Amino acid sequence: MSTAPLLAVTDLRVRLNTARGPAEALRGVDITLARGATLGLIGESGCGKSMTAMALMGLLPTGAEVSGSIRLNGQELVGAGEAAMCALRGDRIGMVFQEPMTALNPLHTIGDQVAEPLRLHRGMGRTTARAEALRLLDRVRLPQAAQRMDAYPHQLSGGQRQRVTIAMALACGPDLLIADEPTTALDVTIQGEILDLIHELVADSGMALLMISHDLGVMARMVTRLLVMYGGSVIESGPTDQVFAHLAHPYTRGLFAARPRLGAPRVNGRKPRLTTIPGRVPELADMPAGCPFADRCAWVVGACRAVLPAAVEVGPAHEARCIRLDAVGASS
Amino acid sequence: MATLVAASVVIFAVLDILPGNAADVMLGESATVEARQALIARLGLDQPAPLRYFAWLKGLLTGELGESVSYSVPVAELINERLVVTAPLAVMAMGLTSVFALTLGIYAASRHNRLGDVGVMGLSQLGIAIPNFWFAILLILLFAVKLQWFSAGGFPGWSEDAGGGPWPAFKALLLPALALAVVQAAILARITRSAVLDVMREDFVRTARAKGLSQRQVLWRHVLRNAFVPVLTVMGLQFANLLTGTVVIENVFSLPGLGRLVFQAIANRDLIVVRNVVMLLAAAVIVINFVVDVLYVVIDPRLKGHAA
Amino acid sequence: MSLVHRAWRHKSFAIGGVLVLLLIATALLSFVWTPYPAAELDIPNKLQLPSAAHWLGTDSLGRDIASLLIVGARNSIAVGVIAVGIGIGFGVALGLLAAARRGWVEELVMRFSDFAFAFPALLSAIMLTALYGPGLVTSIVAIGIFNVPVFARITRAAANGVWSREFVLAARACGKGATRITLDHVLPNIVAILVVQATIQFAVAILAEAALSYLGLGTQPPQPSWGRMLNEAQTLMFKAPLLAVYPGLAIALSVLGLNLMGDGLRDLMDPRLARAR
Numbered sequence: 001m002s003t004a005p006l007l008a009v010t011d012l013r014v015r016l017n018t019a020r021g022p023a024e025a026l027r028g029v030d031i032t033l034a035r036g037a038t039l040g041l042i043g044e045s046g047c048g049k050s051m052t053a054m055a056l057m058g059l060l061p062t063g064a065e066v067s068g069s070i071r072l073n074g075q076e077l078v079g080a081g082e083a084a085m086c087a088l089r090g091d092r093i094g095m096v097f098q099e100p101m102t103a104l105n106p107l108h109t110i111g112d113q114v115a116e117p118l119r120l121h122r123g124m125g126r127t128t129a130r131a132e133a134l135r136l137l138d139r140v141r142l143p144q145a146a147q148r149m150d151a152y153p154h155q156l157s158g159g160q161r162q163r164v165t166i167a168m169a170l171a172c173g174p175d176l177l178i179a180d181e182p183t184t185a186l187d188v189t190i191q192g193e194i195l196d197l198i199h200e201l202v203a204d205s206g207m208a209l210l211m212i213s214h215d216l217g218v219m220a221r222m223v224t225r226l227l228v229m230y231g232g233s234v235i236e237s238g239p240t241d242q243v244f245a246h247l248a249h250p251y252t253r254g255l256f257a258a259r260p261r262l263g264a265p266r267v268n269g270r271k272p273r274l275t276t277i278p279g280r281v282p283e284l285a286d287m288p289a290g291c292p293f294a295d296r297c298a299w300v301v302g303a304c305r306a307v308l309p310a311a312v313e314v315g316p317a318h319e320a321r322c323i324r325l326d327a328v329g330a331s332s
Numbered sequence: 333m334a335t336l337v338a339a340s341v342v343i344f345a346v347l348d349i350l351p352g353n354a355a356d357v358m359l360g361e362s363a364t365v366e367a368r369q370a371l372i373a374r375l376g377l378d379q380p381a382p383l384r385y386f387a388w389l390k391g392l393l394t395g396e397l398g399e400s401v402s403y404s405v406p407v408a409e410l411i412n413e414r415l416v417v418t419a420p421l422a423v424m425a426m427g428l429t430s431v432f433a434l435t436l437g438i439y440a441a442s443r444h445n446r447l448g449d450v451g452v453m454g455l456s457q458l459g460i461a462i463p464n465f466w467f468a469i470l471l472i473l474l475f476a477v478k479l480q481w482f483s484a485g486g487f488p489g490w491s492e493d494a495g496g497g498p499w500p501a502f503k504a505l506l507l508p509a510l511a512l513a514v515v516q517a518a519i520l521a522r523i524t525r526s527a528v529l530d531v532m533r534e535d536f537v538r539t540a541r542a543k544g545l546s547q548r549q550v551l552w553r554h555v556l557r558n559a560f561v562p563v564l565t566v567m568g569l570q571f572a573n574l575l576t577g578t579v580v581i582e583n584v585f586s587l588p589g590l591g592r593l594v595f596q597a598i599a600n601r602d603l604i605v606v607r608n609v610v611m612l613l614a615a616a617v618i619v620i621n622f623v624v625d626v627l628y629v630v631i632d633p634r635l636k637g638h639a640a
Numbered sequence: 641m642s643l644v645h646r647a648w649r650h651k652s653f654a655i656g657g658v659l660v661l662l663l664i665a666t667a668l669l670s671f672v673w674t675p676y677p678a679a680e681l682d683i684p685n686k687l688q689l690p691s692a693a694h695w696l697g698t699d700s701l702g703r704d705i706a707s708l709l710i711v712g713a714r715n716s717i718a719v720g721v722i723a724v725g726i727g728i729g730f731g732v733a734l735g736l737l738a739a740a741r742r743g744w745v746e747e748l749v750m751r752f753s754d755f756a757f758a759f760p761a762l763l764s765a766i767m768l769t770a771l772y773g774p775g776l777v778t779s780i781v782a783i784g785i786f787n788v789p790v791f792a793r794i795t796r797a798a799a800n801g802v803w804s805r806e807f808v809l810a811a812r813a814c815g816k817g818a819t820r821i822t823l824d825h826v827l828p829n830i831v832a833i834l835v836v837q838a839t840i841q842f843a844v845a846i847l848a849e850a851a852l853s854y855l856g857l858g859t860q861p862p863q864p865s866w867g868r869m870l871n872e873a874q875t876l877m878f879k880a881p882l883l884a885v886y887p888g889l890a891i892a893l894s895v896l897g898l899n900l901m902g903d904g905l906r907d908l909m910d911p912r913l914a915r916a917r
Contacts, residue, residue: 059541082546090544097542102535105554106634117543152633168543461843461896463850463867466888469874473881484877576762580851584874594763595855598770606767613763 004074006175006208007033007056012068012078014055016284023284025051027232027308028068035175038202038209040223040240042216042255046281048232049212053178056210057095058085073175091121094169096198098181100162104153110137110164111149117171136167140197159190163197170201177202180212195221216259220244225317228252231282231292233308238318248320250297250328251277291321299324299331407608410593417487417505417589418578424509425516425574430567432517437524437563442551444529452521459518464577468511468584475507482507485586508585512577516570523566527559534558561632568624572617646908653904659897667713676704678711679862687880696886699869700876705883708864709890715776715865716894719849720842722780727787727841732834734788735795736826739803740818749796753789761786762848769857779858783848787841794837798830832909839902843895850891866891 009031016025026048033039041049054060056070058077070077072092077085089095097103104113114136115129124132130149137145140163153161162182169177179198183191199222202209211222219226219240226243228236228251236249247253254277279296288294290305297304303323311319322328440452476484488500531537532555540550578591586592590609597605647653670678675695682702690697696705738749765782772778802808802825811821852858853867861868866887873883 057542059538086544086546088544089542095542097535097539099535103539105536105540105558107557107632108554116540116545120544120549154634165539168539457896457899458892460899461892463847463870463888463891463895465851465854466870466884466891469870469877469884469888472874473877473884477877477881579763579766580855583855595766598767601770610763610767 005032006035006037006073007031007210008069008071009052009056010069010071012052012055012070013066014051014060015065015067016061017063018285020283020285024287025064025232025284026055027287029229029232029234031227031234033176033208033210036206036208037225038211038223040211040213040219040226041229042213042219042226043229044214044281046284047229049229050180051232052229053095053180053210053212056178057089057093058082059089087121090117090169090174091172092174093176093178094172094174095178096162096165096169096180096182099185100158100165101185103165104161106153109150109152110156114164114167114171117168121172133167133171136171137164139170139201140164140167142167158186159194162186162190162194166194166198166201170205173205174207176208176210178210178212181214183218184213184215198222216244216255228255231287232284233292233321235291235293235322236320237311238315238320242315242318246314246318246329248314248318248325248328249293249322250299250324251293252320253328254296297324299327407605410605411590411609411612414588414590414593416490417587418582418591420501421505421509421512421578421582421587421589422571422574424505425512425577426567426571428509428513429516429520429570429574432513433520434524434563436517437521438528438551438556440521440525441528441532442547449525452525456518456521459514459521462515464511464515465580465584467514468508468581471507471511472584485584487587487589504585504587508581508587511581511584512574515577516574520563520566520570524559524563527562528555531555531559557631561628564624564627564631568621571620575613575616647904650904650908652900653908656897656900656902656904659893660901663713663894663897664717666710667717670711670714674704674707674710676707678703678707678864680704687876687883689882697880697882699883700872700880705869705886708869709866709886712864712866712869712887712890713894715849715853715859715863716846716891718776719780719783720845720898723784723787723845723848724838724841726781726784727791728834728838731788731791731793732795734792735797736799736822738792738796739799739826740822746796749792753792756786756789762851765848765852766855766857769852774852774857774860776859776863779849779852782852783845787845790841791834791837794833795830798833799826802826802829832905836902836906836909839898839905843898843902846891846894846898 009029012026012029012031013024014026015022017023029048029052031039031052041052043049051060055066056072056077058080060066066078068078072088075084075088077088104110111130111133114133115124115126118124118129118132119126122129134145134149137148142148142160142163148156148160153164156164166182177198182198183194186194195218198209198211209223211219213219223240226236226238226240227234228243228249230251236243236252238246243252244256247256254275257275258277260274277296282288282292282295288305290303290307291297291300291309294300294304301324309321309323311321312323312325314320314325436452436456440449443449472482472484475482482503487504488497490498490501528551537550537554540554541547545553575591578589579595580591581587582589582591583595590613594606594609594613597603597609648657680703682698682704684702685694685698686700686702688694688698694704694706696709698704699708734749734753738746761783765779765786768782768785769775769778799822803821808821808825811825816824849858849865850867850870853865854871856868856871858867859865869887870884873880873887876883
C-alpha cells in the first residue's frame with residue numbers, strides 16, 4: 001500500500017485578469033492530503049479558498065493562468081488537457097457547492113441528474129443507473145427517495161436538494177470529496193444534519209474530504225487538519241485542535257476573537273462589544289508584496305511588508321507564516 | 333378566446349362602421365344612386381350594425397364569408413386559392429429563420445467575446461437594419477437579373493398542368509422566403525445568443541461540469557433546453573411579423589398570396605375581403621401564441637402547477 | 641468622466657452617433673441646399689449613371705438622385721420624431737397611470753396593450769392609410785398609434801420597479817401624493833430606459849414609413865421618399881439596377897445608426913458598467 005499522499009499541491013499560483021490589470025489570486029499554496037484524511041480551508045470571503053477548489057477541479061475562469069503542481073494519485077493536473085480533467089471530475093473528485101437551490105437543472109428529474117455521472121463515467125445503461133441512483137438517494141437519506149426519483153428540483157426543499165447534490169458527487173465513489181460551504185445557505189436546523197451526513201459518508205467510504213468554510217464551528221466538527229487562508233496564501237496550517245489551542249498567527253487570533261459568544265463575562269460592568277479585525281481585505285489587484293495581513297495587524301513591523309513571511313514551525317506538523325510569532329504568543 | 337372575439341369586434345368596427353357607410357367607401361364618390369342602393373341591398377348594409385356583426389360571425393363559423401365585391405367570387409374560395417401560396421411561404425421563412433438564427437446564436441454564444449461572436453453580432457446588426465423589401469430587391473438583382481438562376485417574380489403554381497409543379501413552385505418561393513427570413517433571423521440570433529449565455533452562467537451548469545461533462549456535453553444536455561424558453565417566446569412573436577411581412581414581400585415578387593390579396597383588396601376598397609383576411613391573420617397569430625403557451629408547459633415542468 | 645465623454649468612447653454609440661448625426665445633418669442641409677432642386681425634371685438626362693454632374697446619377701424622370709435622397713431624409717426624421725412622440729406622449733402617460741393607480745386601471749391598460757400587440761402593426765397601418773387616405777400624415781399617425789402600447793408596456797414595467805423601491809415608500813410615508821411622486825421620482829428614474837426605447841422605435845418608424853411608401857401608401861409624389869424610390873427602382877430593375885441601391889442604403893444606414901446608438905446607450909446606462917471606475 002503506497003504511503004504517497006492522495007493529493008499533493010505544491011506552490012500553486014493562479015493569476016487572473018481583473019478589470020484593473022493582472023492579479024494573483026493564489027500565491028503559492030501548498031496542500032498535502034492523505035488518503036481518507038480530512039482537511040479544512042478556512043478564511044473570509046476573497047481569501048482564495050474557493051479559488052483553490054476550482055483550481056483543483058480545473059474549473060477556473062477562462063484567462064486564468066495556473067502555475068505550480070497539483071498531483072492527484074501521482075497524476076499531474078496542472079496543464080492536463082480538458083479530456084483528462086473531464087475524466088477525473090465526478091469520478092475521482094466529487095464536489096458539492098454552496099447554493100443547493102440553484103445547483104440542479106430545473107428541467108431534469110432528480111433521478112436523471114443523479115444517474116448522469118454513472119452513465120458518463122461507468123457507462124451504465126438507463127435501468128442500471130436508475131437503480132444505482134435510487135440506492136444513492138437512500139444512502140443520503142432523502143425521504144421518499146423512490147417517489148422523488150421522478151420529481152423535479154423545484155419540488156424539493158433546500159436541504160433535500162443538498163442531499164441530492166451530495167449523492168451526485170459520491171455517485172462514482174471518488175477518492176476526494178470537495179465541499180465548498182455546503183451548509184452556509186441552509187437553515188441552521190438542517191446544517192447539522194447535512195454535516196453529520198457528510199461526516200458519516202466520508203468515514204464509511206474512506207475517501208478524503210476537503211472542507212471549505214468560514215465557520216470555525218464547522219471545522220472543529222468535520223476536519224482533523226486545518227489551513228487558514230488569507231489574501232491568497234495559507235498563513236497557518238496544522239491539526240485543528242492545535243490551531244485552536246495556540247492561535248499562533250495574528251489573523252487566526254482575530255478570527256477567534258470575532259466569534260460572538262453567549263454568556264460572555266461583562267467588561268467594566270457592560271456587555272462586551274463584538275471584536276472585529278480592523279480594516280478590510282485588500283482587493284486582488286492591490287495585494288501588497290509582503291504579508292497580506294500587514295495593514296490590519298496589531299503586531300506589524302516594517303519587515304512584514306517587505307516579503308511574504310516563510311512558514312515557521314509552531315508545533316509538530318503545525319506552521320504559521322509570520323515573523324512576529326513570539327510577540328503574538330507573548331501577548332496572550 | 334376572448335382576444336379572438338375582441339379582435340373581431342375591433343376589425344368589424346374599424347372596417348365597417350367607422351368610415352361611414354361601407355357602400356360609399358367601396359364604390360367611391362362617383363357611384364350612381366342606383367348602384368349604391370343595389371350594393372346596400374346586396375350586402376345588407378341597411379341593417380343595424382350589431383345585426384351585421386353577428387351575421388358576419390355566423391358566416392365565419394360556417395365558412396360562408398360572402399362574396400368579394402371586386403372579384404365577384406366567394407371570399408372563401410379566394411382565400412383558399414391564396415393560402416396555397418402564403419402558407420408554404422410562411423413555413424419556409426420560419427424554417428429558414430430558425431435554422432440560421434439558432435445555429436448562429438449558439439455558435440456566437442460558444443465563442444463569446446471572440447471573433448466568431450463579434451462577427452455574428454455585427455452581421456445581425458446589419459440584418460436588423462436592412463428593410464426586408466430592399467433585401468428582396470437586391471436578391472432579385474443578383475439572382476434573377478444578374479445570374480438568372482431564378483425568376484424575378486410570379487408564381488407558376490403547384491400543379492404541373494398549369495405549367496408549374498412542386499420544384500418550380502418551390503424555387504419561386506425560395507427568394508421571398510429568404511427575404512422574409514433575413515431580418516427575423518438577425519433578431520432571433522441575438523436573442524438565442526443572449527439566452528444561451530444567460531443559461532451558461534447558471535449554477536447548475538457549474539454542477540454539470542463538476543460531474544465531468546465536457547463543454548459540448550453541457551451545451552447540448554443542459555444549456556439548450558433551458559435556453560429555449562425565451563427563444564420560443566420570440567419565435568411566437570415573430571410569426572405575427574412574418575405574416576405582416578408577406579404583405580410587402582408578396583408585392584415585391586408579385587406572388588398571388590394572401591398578403592397581396594389584402595393589399596389589393598384595400599386598394600380596391602373591397603372591405604369584405606379585407607375584413608375576413610385580417611380576421612384570419614389575427615386568428616392565426618392568436619392560435620400560434622396559444623401553441624407557444626402549451627409548448628412552454630411541455631418544456632418547463634415548473635409551469636405545470638400554474639393554471640395555463 | 642462625464643456621461644458624454646464616456647458615450648463617445650463606446651464603440652457602438654460612436655459609430656451609431658455618427659450615422660445619426662449624418663442623417664440629421666442631411667435633413668437640415670436639405671432646407672438650405674441640394675445639388676439640384678429635387679423636383680426638377682430633366683427628361684433628356686434620365687437614367688444617367690453616376691458622374692461629376694450627378695453624383696449618384698438620375699432617375700427615370702431625370703431627377704438628381706442625390707438631391708432626392710437628401711430631401712428624403714426630412715421625411716425619415718419627421719416620421720421618427722412625430723410617431724415616437726405620439727407613442728411617448730400617450731404611451732408613457734398610460735404606463736405611469738397604470739403603475740400609479742394599480743388595480744383595475746392597470747389591468748385595463750395591460751389588456752389594451754396586449755390586445756394592440758396582437759394586431760400586426762404594419763398591416764393595421766396599411767389598413768388605416770388605405771381607408772383614410774394615403775399620405776405622410778396618415779402614415780405618421782398610424783405608426784404613432786402602434787408605438788403607444790410599446791411605450792405603455794415599458795413604462796409600466798419600469799415604473800412599477802421604481803414604485804417598489806424604498807425611497808418611494810418613504811415619500812409616501814411623508815404624505816406625498818401619487819402625482820407628485822410620479823413626477824418627482826418615477827419619471828426621472830425611467831428616463832434612461834425610455835430614451836433607449838425611443839431610439840429603437842425611431843428606427844422602427846423609419847422602416848415602417850419606408851414600407852408604406854414602397855407600397856404607395858405613404859408619402860405621395862412629388863414629395864421624395866426613400867421607400868417610394870425603391871418602388872420606382874424595382875420597375876426599372878433590368879434597365880438601371882443601381883437605382884435600387886442608394887435609397888435602400890440610406891434607409892439601412894439610418895436604421896443601423898439608430899440601433900447602434902440605442903445599444904450603446906443601453907450599455908452606458910447599465911449600472912454594472914457605470915460602477916467601474
